[in-house]
Amino acid sequence: MFAPKKYPLQETANNMDNCIFCRIVAGRSPSYKVYEDDNFLGILDIYPRVKGHSLVFPKKHYRWVYDVPNFGKYWEAVLKLTKAMRKAMSPSFVTYVTHGLQVPHAHIHVLPRTEGDTSFVPEAKSFPKEEMTEIAEKIYKEVIA
Numbered sequence: 349m350f351a352p353k354k355y356p357l358q359e360t361a362n363n364m365d366n367c368i369f370c371r372i373v374a375g376r377s378p379s380y381k382v383y384e385d386d387n388f389l390g391i392l393d394i395y396p397r398v399k400g401h402s403l404v405f406p407k408k409h410y411r412w413v414y415d416v417p418n419f420g421k422y423w424e425a426v427l428k429l430t431k432a433m434r435k436a437m438s439p440s441f442v443t444y445v446t447h448g449l450q451v452p453h454a455h456i457h458v459l460p461r462t463e464g465d466t467s468f469v470p471e472a473k474s475f476p477k478e479e480m481t482e483i484a485e486k487i488y489k490e491v492i493a
């Protein structure tokens with residue numbers, strides 16, 4: 349169901365040099381930003397399962413979602429992104445997945461879904477860079493609106 353791992357498994361990764369999400373937070377790796385506040389960042393998954401498939405993670409490195417101290421605030425950030433996504437893309441519904449085995453930095457998958465898509469996690473897809481940029485900009489515009 350899940351694609352082969354794209355990043356090396358780094359169970360012990362705990363600094364920005366060997367964690368892709370820490371590098372993105374530090375501005376050292378590119379990303380398609382869809383959400384940002386003081387503590388959390390949201391980006392498009394570069395291996396999307398649906399158009400607009402996003403990841404929300406804490407700016408500070410934690411291994412698992414349940415390790416994040418301000419857990420309630422974390423889900424509030426996800427909710428804000430969800431509301432922006434619904435305005436920007438009008439999905440039929442939005443689903444969340446917390447898996448965490450491919451990148452060892454806590455992250456919540458946010459998937460805007462279409463009517464009739466009842467798969468637990470849809471198959472991986474690919475969208476052109478321009479389309480990714482356009483989707484990210486549309487969503488982020490609603491976040492800051």
Ligand SMILES: [Zn+2]
Nearest residue numbers: 367370409453
């Ligand atoms: Zn990290």
